Amino acid sequence: xxxxxxxxxxxxxxxxxxxxxxxxxxxxxxxxxxxxxxxxxxxxxxxxxxxxxxxxxxxxxxxxxxxxxxxxxxxxxxxxxxxxxxxxxxxxxxxxxxxxxxxxxxxxxxxxxxxxxxxxxxxxxxxxxxxxxxxxxxxxxxxxxxxxxxxxxxxxxxxxxxxxxxxxxxxxxxxxxxxxxxxxxxxxxxxxxxxxxxxxxxxxxxxxxxxxxxxxxxxxxxxxxxxxxxxxxxxxxxxxxxxxxxxxxxxxxxxxxxxxxxxxxxxxxxxxxxxxxxxx
Numbered sequence: 464x465x466x467x468x469x470x471x472x473x474x475x476x477x478x479x480x481x482x483x484x485x486x487x488x489x490x491x492x493x494x495x496x497x498x499x500x501x502x503x504x505x506x507x508x509x510x511x512x513x514x515x516x517x518x519x520x521x522x523x524x525x526x527x528x529x530x531x532x533x534x535x536x537x538x539x540x541x542x543x544x545x546x547x548x549x550x551x552x553x554x555x556x557x558x559x560x561x562x563x564x565x566x567x568x569x570x571x572x573x574x575x576x577x578x579x580x581x582x583x584x585x586x587x588x589x590x591x592x593x594x595x596x597x598x599x600x601x602x603x604x605x606x607x608x609x610x611x612x613x614x615x616x617x618x619x620x621x622x623x624x625x626x627x628x629x630x631x632x633x634x635x636x637x638x639x640x641x642x643x644x645x646x647x648x649x650x651x652x653x654x655x656x657x658x659x660x661x662x663x664x665x666x667x668x669x670x671x672x673x674x675x676x677x678x679x680x681x682x683x684x685x686x687x688x689x690x691x692x693x694x695x696x697x698x699x700x701x702x703x704x705x706x707x708x709x710x711x712x713x714x715x716x717x718x719x720x721x722x723x724x725x726x727x728x729x730x731x732x733x734x735x736x737x738x739x740x741x742x743x
């Protein structure tokens with residue numbers, strides 16, 4: 464396919480894209496019909512139906528990617544009528560292209576265009592999830608540091624923080640910190656939180672924040688009082704998770720947070736040195 468043809472197709476597909484209020488990109492099926500070279504809606508709709516079946520077969524919610532809408536179009540002599548249309552996500556467009564005739568130049572282009580578009584979205588989503596986990600871990604470090612300082616002020620011992628945190632873990636996971644480390648195969652000397660998923664890191668942070676708040680507000684001055692507060696808060700957070708069908712002790716471990724941090728920093732440095740990579 465010639466470069467100028469690729470450029471022309473790219474501009475056409477880009478020009479017909481839309482964005483929802485939530486920032487989700489989509490295309491209207493009536494536009495895609497013409498972009499993909501289908502002269503009749505009924506023929507194109509058959510391809511859409513095949514794409515819907517493929518979407519369902521891949522355990523994706525069809526309603527998330529194919530949204531039925533009605534559009535009003537102008538008719539001759541000032542008349543108008545409503546026609547059926549469909550809002551299509553990138554993934555939906557990709558499936559439609561995959562179910563089209565690859566001998567058509569526009570279909571061949573669309574198969575690759577939406578494959579890249581979908582891949583870009585997946586990469587952005589993955590990057591954001593990684594960033595959120597890093598932010599959650601940093602936040603937990605700060606709240607635990609604040610709690611540690613309060614405990615030292617009130618009890619005069621650094622050792623009490625480790626004891627209280629361990630009791631909190633037991634209340635949150637139903638297992639001791641060491642039992643969780645053994646279960647997740649965490650290397651010796653490494654923190655449990657460095658291998659937890661984002662939801663559990665945030666759960667630990669939330670319980671810790673409440674402990675910090677109440678320790679200040681209620682003037683707790685002993686290891687026993689702070690420990691009891693931290694246990695109560697972790698139990699409460701655990702109860703919320705269980706009510707939502709989440710068993711924190713059963714969630715699989717995630718990538719070592721230190722490796723993740725190094726990789727993200729390396730990517731940032733690479734992009735800053737080669738900004739043209741952002742366009743690829």
